[in-house]
Amino acid sequence: MALLELRNVSKIYHxxxxxxxxxxxxxxxxxxxxxxxxxxxxxxxxxxxxxxxxCLDTPSKGSVKLDGTEIASxxxxxxxxxxxxxxxxxxxxxxxxxxxxxxxxVELPMIYAGLNSxxxxxxxxxxxxxxxxxxxxxxxPSQLSGGQQQRVAIARALVNNPKIxxxxxxxxxxxxxxxxxxxxxxxxxxxxxxxxxxxTHNPEIAAVTPRRIEIRNGRIADNVxxxxxxxxxxxxxxxxxxxPA
Amino acid sequence: MNFVNxxxxxxKEIQAHPLRSLLTLFGILLGVSALVAMSAIIAGNxxxxxxxxxxxxxxQKVRIEAQPVPIEQRHLRDFATGVTIxxxxxxxxxxxxxxxxxxxxxxxxPPVLSANGKSSRTWMTAGCLPQQLExxxxxxxxxxxxxxxxxxxxxxVCVIGTGIRDELWGKPTDDGEEIIPVDQMIAINGQPFxxxxxxxxxxxxxxxxxxxxxxxxxxAQRAAGATNTLxxxxxxxxxxxxxxxxxxxxxWIKNNTxxxxxxxxxxxFILGDTNANPNRITVIEAKIRDVEKLDTALTQIRNxxxxxxxxxxxxxxxxxxxxxxxxxxxxxxARISGGLIAGISLFVGGIGIMNIMLASISxxxxxxxxxxxxxxxGPDIFIQIIVESVVIAGLGGLxxxxxxxxxxxxxxxxxxxxxxxxxxxxAMAVAFGFSVLIGIVAGLFPAIKAxxxxxxxxxxxx
Numbered sequence: 165m166a167l168l169e170l171r172n173v174s175k176i177y178h179x180x181x182x183x184x185x186x187x188x189x190x191x192x193x194x195x196x197x198x199x200x201x202x203x204x205x206x207x208x209x210x211x212x213x214x215x216x217x218x219c220l221d222t223p224s225k226g227s228v229k230l231d232g233t234e235i236a237s238x239x240x241x242x243x244x245x246x247x248x249x250x251x252x253x254x255x256x257x258x259x260x261x262x263x264x265x266x267x268x269x270v271e272l273p274m275i276y277a278g279l280n281s282x283x284x285x286x287x288x289x290x291x292x293x294x295x296x297x298x299x300x301x302x303x304x305p306s307q308l309s310g311g312q313q314q315r316v317a318i319a320r321a322l323v324n325n326p327k328i329x330x331x332x333x334x335x336x337x338x339x340x341x342x343x344x345x346x347x348x349x350x351x352x353x354x355x356x357x358x359x360x361x362x363x364t365h366n367p368e369i370a371a372v373t374p375r376r377i378e379i380r381n382g383r384i385a386d387n388v389x390x391x392x393x394x395x396x397x398x399x400x401x402x403x404x405x406x407x408p409a
Numbered sequence: 410m411n412f413v414n415x416x417x418x419x420x421k422e423i424q425a426h427p428l429r430s431l432l433t434l435f436g437i438l439l440g441v442s443a444l445v446a447m448s449a450i451i452a453g454n455x456x457x458x459x460x461x462x463x464x465x466x467x468x469q470k471v472r473i474e475a476q477p478v479p480i481e482q483r484h485l486r487d488f489a490t491g492v493t494i495x496x497x498x499x500x501x502x503x504x505x506x507x508x509x510x511x512x513x514x515x516x517x518x519p520p521v522l523s524a525n526g527k528s529s530r531t532w533m534t535a536g537c538l539p540q541q542l543e544x545x546x547x548x549x550x551x552x553x554x555x556x557x558x559x560x561x562x563x564x565x566v567c568v569i570g571t572g573i574r575d576e577l578w579g580k581p582t583d584d585g586e587e588i589i590p591v592d593q594m595i596a597i598n599g600q601p602f603x604x605x606x607x608x609x610x611x612x613x614x615x616x617x618x619x620x621x622x623x624x625x626x627x628x629a630q631r632a633a634g635a636t637n638t639l640x641x642x643x644x645x646x647x648x649x650x651x652x653x654x655x656x657x658x659x660x661w662i663k664n665n666t667x668x669x670x671x672x673x674x675x676x677x678f679i680l681g682d683t684n685a686n687p688n689r690i691t692v693i694e695a696k697i698r699d700v701e702k703l704d705t706a707l708t709q710i711r712n713x714x715x716x717x718x719x720x721x722x723x724x725x726x727x728x729x730x731x732x733x734x735x736x737x738x739x740x741x742x743a744r745i746s747g748g749l750i751a752g753i754s755l756f757v758g759g760i761g762i763m764n765i766m767l768a769s770i771s772x773x774x775x776x777x778x779x780x781x782x783x784x785x786x787g788p789d790i791f792i793q794i795i796v797e798s799v800v801i802a803g804l805g806g807l808x809x810x811x812x813x814x815x816x817x818x819x820x821x822x823x824x825x826x827x828x829x830x831x832x833x834x835x836a837m838a839v840a841f842g843f844s845v846l847i848g849i850v851a852g853l854f855p856a857i858k859a860x861x862x863x864x865x866x867x868x869x870x871x
Contacts (some may be wrong), residue, residue, distance in 0.1 A: 220782065220864050241786045248784020259779045259868070263425050275414050276784040320783065 166193035167327060167359055168217060173226035175212050186212040187223065188382040196327070196360070199354035201370040203388075204379035207373075211332075213379060214363045218253060218330045231327070248276050252321025256333035258313040260305040260320075261296040266292065267301045270320045271325045277324055291319040295349065311342035318349060329353055335369060347372055354407045366390065412796075419797035422769070423804075433501050433765045434805040436758030437844050441809025442816060446472035446841040449817045449830035451743045457828035458736045460613065461659050461717035462729060463546070467509075468700050470544065471691040471707065472727040473714070482721055493688040496717050496724075500695065503713040506706035509696040511544040512539035514674045514689070520598040522573060522667065524590070530578040534597065534667040535691070536674020547663065550609030552591035565677070567595065568606040572664035600677050602669065610839040611660040703728065758805065759847040766798050766855035777859050778867025787860040794856035795849060800846025806841045813840075 175187040186209045194200060194217075204210040215221040216228060219235060223245070228236045235246060247253075252273075260269045270288040279287070294296050295315035305313050314334060321329055331350065335343030347369060354360040362369060370376050380384040423430040462468070475491040497512045513535040522529050541547070542554050555566050574590055581587035593604050612620070680687055697706045707726055714724055770777065777790055785793075814832060821829040 195730075215865055218782075220868075241788070244781065244784055244786035244789075247782060255868070259775070259782070261776055261779060263421065272780070273783040276786075276789055290726050324784075 165359065167196050167231060168192070168194040169227075169229040170216070171227045171229075173216060173223040173228060173233060174219070175209075176224040177320045185382050187216070189226070190341065190379075190382075191382055192377065192384065194359055196359060197357040198375060199351065199360045199373050200375040200376060201364055201373040202377050202379065203364060203370045204385075205365065205369075208361060208379045209382040210365075210379045212382075214330065214332060214361075217328075217361060218251055219243045244276075249271055249324055250326050250328060252318075252324070252326040252329045254314070254317050254321050254329065254331035254334045255384075256336040258305065258310075258317045258376075259338070260313055260316055262305055265295065265302050265304055266308070266316050269316055270323055273320060273324045280393065287323055288319070291323045292316070292320065295319045309342075310338050314338060314346055315349070316344075318346070322353070327359060329358055330363070331361065333366070334362065334364075335366065336364075343369075412792075415792050415796040416631070416800060418793055419800040420800055422797050423524050423801060426769075427740060429765060430801060431802055433761050434808065435757070435848065436761035437802050437805025438809040440751060440755030440847075441806045441840045441844050442813035443754050444704065444748075444843065445810060445813035445832060445836050446816050446820075446830070447747035448744075448836040448840075449813070449832045450820070450828075451740060451838070452746055452833055453828045453830040454684040454743065455736065455740050456713050456831060457613075457680050458739070462732055462736065464531045467546075468703070468729050468733050469697045470697045470729060471697060471703075471710070473710065473724055474691065474727065475723055476725040479725045480586065482723075483540060485721050486723075488719065489721045490688075490718065491686060492690045492693055492724055493686070493717075494690055496714060497637065497690065497693055499713050499717045500693070500710060503704065504695075506698050506702055506709055508698040509540055509544055509694050511538055511541040511696075512690040513541060513692055513694070514679065515691040516598075516669060516678055520678070522577065522595055524577045524593060524595040524599055524600075527577050529573065531573060531665045531667055533570075533662055533665055534669075536669050536671045536678075538671050541668060541694070544581045544696055545663070545666075547666070547668075548609045551589045551604045552604070552606030554606055554868075555668075555670050560672050562672060563672040563676045565600065565602045565669075565673060566605045567597070567667055567669040568608065569595070569604055569668075569736045570608045570664040571610040571665040572661070574607060577860055586790055597667070597669070608666065611663045613660055616660070703730070755847060758844075762798055762801055763846060763851035763854065765801075766794060766852055767858075769797070769805045770794060770855050770859045774862065774867050774870040778864055778870065781862075781864040782868060790862075791856045791860035795852040798852025798855070799845055799848035802851070803841075803842045806844025809844065810837055810841060813837075 170190055170192040173187055173190045173192075174185060177184045188209075190213065192408075201215060202210055212221070216223055219230070219238075222228075222238065223236050226236065227234060229251065230246065234303060235243070235363055238246070239313050247267050250409050253259075261272070264272070267285070268351060270291055271284045274284040289298065289301075292301065295318050297315050297319065298310060300308060300312065305316065308316065314337075318329075318334075321331075329350070334350070338346065350362065351372070363372060364370055378388045413853055473492060473496070478486040478489050492512075494512065497510055500507060514537075515533075515535050519530045519532045522531060523535070535541075538560060539554055539556055542549065549568065550571075552568070554568055555564070559566055569590070574588060577595070578588040578590050578593075589607060590604050590609060595602050595604050674686065679689070695706075695710065697703055709726075710726070715722070718724065750773050780793075782789060817830045817832055
C-alpha cells in the first residue's frame with residue numbers, strides 16, 4: 165500500500181463567479197522511501213498539489229489517503245496534528261522564526277507535539293548534529309548563511325521523525341554549491357527510508373530525483389517535458405520518467 | 410503546547426519589544442493603581458468618619474430624653490413627669506432588648522468647677538452610674554471610676570476629663586509631663602468633691618499625629634540649642650474657643666466631661682431645689698443588644714414608657730442612624746465616582762492592549778503561518794496570543810499594585826490625617842483580577858483572528 169494515495173483529487177476556487185480548477189482530477193501514489201520531484205511552470209497547480217500533499221489544505225473533491233487514513237475531510241485540528249507528526253516542511257525562504265535561536269527554532273515542532281523540555285533539547289541537538297550545525301546552537305537565523313539556515317530548517321523538519329519531507333524550492337535561494345550539499349542531504353534522507361518530495365522548477369534538481377511528476381494545467385502530464393525535468397542533461401538510460409496514472 | 414511554554418513564549422515576545430510593552434503596560438498600571446488608591450482613600454475616609462461615630466458609642470446607643478408634650482396632649486402637661494428614675498427601673502425590667510442602661514442627671518445651669526485658684530464651667534457635668542463609663546466609651550487613665558457603693562452612699566467624689574485638668578491645673582508640657590490631679594479637691598458649685606480619677610486623653614489620629622509632629626520639632630529645636638521657640642513669646646491668640654483648635658467635636662466633648670455619682674448629684678444639687686422634680690433624669694442612655702433589632706427595641710421602649718408616663722408622650726429617642734446613614738451615603742457616592750474613574754482608565758488601558766495585540770499579530774502573520782505549518786493548531790495560537798495579552802496586563806496589574814502602594818505611602822506621609830488611606834487585600838485582589846480579566850478580553854479578538862488565519866496565505870505573506 166502506498167504511503168500517500170490521491171484519487172481523483174480536484175481543487176476548485178471560485179473567483180467572482182468564475183470557476184478555477186487548480187487541480188483537476190489528479191490521481192497519484194507515493195510509496196515509502198520514494199525520492200520524487202514535482203515540476204511544472206508557475207500557475208500549473210504545482211503549489212496546490214503541494215499544499216494538499218502537505219496537509220496544509222484539503223481537496224474540493226476526491227480522496228487523499230495518508231497511511232491508509234482518509235484526510236480529505238479532516239478537521240483543521242487533525243491536519244495540524246498530521247503536519248506536526250508525519251510531515252516535515254522545508255521552504256524556499258527557510259521560514260525560521262527570527263527571534264528564536266537555532267535550537268529554539270528546531271524545538272518548535274516538538275513544543276506542539278507536547279514533549280518536555282529535556283527531551284526537546286536532546287532531540288534538537290541530535291537533529292542539528294545530523295545537519296552538521298551542532299556548533300551554532302545559540303545563533304539567531306540572521307547570523308547564519310543561507311545554506312546554514314536551510315540546514316536548520318531541515319533539522320526542524322526532521323525533528324519529529326516524519327515519514328514525509330516536503331520541500332518547496334529548497335535550493336531556490338542558495339548558490340549552486342550549497343544547493344548541491346542540501347540535495348545530497350535529501351538524497352541521504354530518502355535512502356534512510358523517508359519519502360522526500362521536492363517541488364521545484366529547476367531542471368537540475370529534478371534531474372537528481374529518480375521519479376518526476378509534471379503538472380500541467382492542473383493535471384498530471386502524460387509525458388514529462390524532458391527539458392523541464394533536466395533529462396536532456398543526463399544520460400538517456402536514467403530512471404524512467406513517467407508518471408503512473 | 411502546554412501552559413508554561415505559552416507563558417514563556419508570551420514573555421519572550423514582550424522582551425522582544427520592551428518599549429512597546431512598557432507603554433502598553435503603563436495603561437493598565439495607571440488603571441490598577443487608580444483603582445487601588447481610590448479604594449484606599451475611600452476606606453481611609455470611611456474609617457475616619459466611623460471613628461467619630463464609635464467615639465460616642467456607635468449605633469447600638471439610644472438616647473431617651475424628655476421633650477415638650479405634643480400639641481394634642483397639651484391639656485395634660487401638668488401630669489407630664491419627664492424622664493424619671495422609675496422609667497429606668499421599668500425599662501430594666503421590661504425591655505429584654507436592652508443590654509445596659511445608664512441614666513444621668515445634668516443641671517439646667519452648668520455648675521462652676523473650681524480648683525487650684527481657677528474656675529471653669531463645663532456643660533458635661535453629669536451625675537451618673539458606674540456603667541456610664543462603658544456606655545459612653547470612656548476609659549479611666551488615672552485613678553478609678555466611682556463604684557456602686559460610692560453611688561449608694563452619695564459620696565462626694567468625681568472623675569474628670571483631661572480638658573478640665575487643662576483648664577484648672579494646666580496642660581501637659583511639650584516633654585509629655587502632665588499633672589494628674591487624682592486625690593485633689595475640686596469645688597462643684599461650691600461643694601467640695603474629691604477627684605478620684607481622670608479619663609485618658611481622647612484625640613483623633615489627626616490630632617495625635619499633629620501633636621507628635623509639633624513635639625518632635627520642638628525637641629529638635631531644643632537639641633539644636635535654640636533658646637527661643639519659633640512661636641516666640643507666650644501670647645494669647647485671641648478669641649476663638651478653648652485655646653486653639655478643638656479637633657473633632659466628639660473628642661472635645663469627651664475630654665470636657667465630669668462624672669459624679671447619680672445619688673450624689675441628686676442629694677447635693679437637686680433635692681434642695683424645691684422647683685425640681687426629685688426623680689427627674691436628664692437622659693437615659695440605653696445600649697441595645699443587637700443593632701439589627703433596633704426597631705424592635707425602640708418599639709419595646711416606647712411601649713414601656715407609654716405605661717410609666719400614663720400615655721403622655723413627653724419623651725423622645727435619639728439614635729445615631731442618621732449619622733451612620735450619612736456615612737453610608739457619602740461612601741457609596743465616593744465609591745461610585747471613584748470606581749467610575751478607575752474603571753474608565755482600566756478600560757482605556759484595555760483598549761491599548763487590544764490595539765498592540767492587533768498590531769503585533771499583523772506583524773507576525775508569517776510567524777503564525779510557520780507555527781501552523783509545523784503543527785500548531787488554531788487553539789495553540791489562540792492560547793499564545795491570549796497569554797501574551799494576559800502577561801502584559803498581569804505585569805501591568807502587579808506594577809500598578811506596587812505603584813498604588815507607593816502612592817498611598819506618599820499620601821499618608823504628606824497628610825497625616827485620621828483619614829489616612831488604607832490599602833485592603835480585597836481591593837488589591839479585585840484590581841489585579843480586573844487587570845487579568847481585561848488582558849483576556851482585550852486579547853480575545855486578536856487571538857481569534859490569529860487562530861483563524863489561513864496557513865497558506867499566512868506563509869505567503871510578506
